[in-house]
Amino acid sequence: MATEESASVMDDYETLISTTDVELLKRAWRNEKAAPEILQFESSLVQRIKEQIELAEQNVEISEANNIDPLTVSLYQMDLDRTQFLLRSYLRVRLQKIEKYLFYVLKTDEYLNRLSKQEQMFARRCTDDLGSHLDETVLAKLPDNYQSILKQSITSEEDDMVPVPRLDTFVICKAKQYLSGLDFEPEYRTVLSFLLCPLRINFVTECPSLLLQTETSWVFGTLRKYSASSRIVLICAFLAIVFLLPNGLSVA
């Protein structure tokens, strides 16, 4: 951990494997909070974190039973609390997003596939409940043409009452390295991924190497509707972020 922080990171593979799951979860949480749409559920990461939390809980219980130094136990408890907070917050942000874009998520396979099994169940039940509630309270009392939960009226060709995440929006990113003006002509279809702290910025045209410099910039840019190709870049970027974590600036 200490070496990761202090030494400039040379080998991204090493960084990748030495990054703790908590860091990964923190990044997932941050990204999830900052992204306009729902991101892929980090199922294996969440699974690992859950196991570690359970293990830590058992340890705390055993330590308490064995009269181990209460100070140590309370520190373990704090570490546990912080991790649990992250996990809960992560799951909660996702639930909020699912609720917000409920109908859209359900009818778009791409989004639906990003949810975990439980989230899919939640989304379906939520839709059913919301649908029947709206039917009972409002829709059934409206004229026949206006009873759809998805459409303004029967004449609408598309589902125009469904909130859709705004992908064509602005996000704030932290750059891993100093970016010169050249990189940011919108014509190049800059792909910015959203996130707050660990930033990932990549360009479809040229994917910068994983060079890390001390300089960082904040970039406010347009997240154009990203294309299939940009997704690939996003994935590389995901890996690249590891560098900056957790504290961007202070990495030497």
Added chain:
Amino acid sequence: MAGQSDSNMSLFSPGEIEFMAGDELVEIVPNLRMNSLYFIRGDYGPFHPQLAAQVPLWLAVALKKRGKCTIRPPQWMSIENLAQVLELERDSHAFQPLPFHYLEISRLLFDHAREDIPDMYMVRSLTEDIRDVRFHKVETNLEKFTASTVTWKNMSAMEVNIIRAFAGRALQAFYKHDNEQQAPDTDRMLDKQPQIPTDRPKRNLKPR
């Protein structure tokens, strides 16, 4: 559903930013002996009296609260460094490099480890001055916010967080209105309409 406000969803609360800052490493000098701690987020220790150790800030604060250690303020929190940063900060438009979580770290240390910071009052007032100068800079920078892409160097977590929602919406508005102008016309048509203020620089970037 459409009217539901999501103001707190995509934003980080100051508390959450502080939570993140809690993982920054600081140096402590423990006054007790304690075995290594094998946390979910990594291993720390073992701790020996009078031997400095690197721990995350939250752990340092927890130990400090129980009187089990002293915290060594980070290098950048020295009066000399802060005074220099403040001076540069005042002289230039650019942001000086400071730790990403400088505000949160200094605040936590002021709150919980005041006796560990030499010249606490001076350090505190310098930090506050720096913060004020920088926030003012953020505000003035916002006035120049016209391009679709802007970069600012060395902003800290808290500073970014404060303007996140506003900057996002403002840029959104710029973007939207730009597109409205362009929507009915091709780019060529746009050139023929001098009444449209197009003082936007061609290069949409302001390197700072």
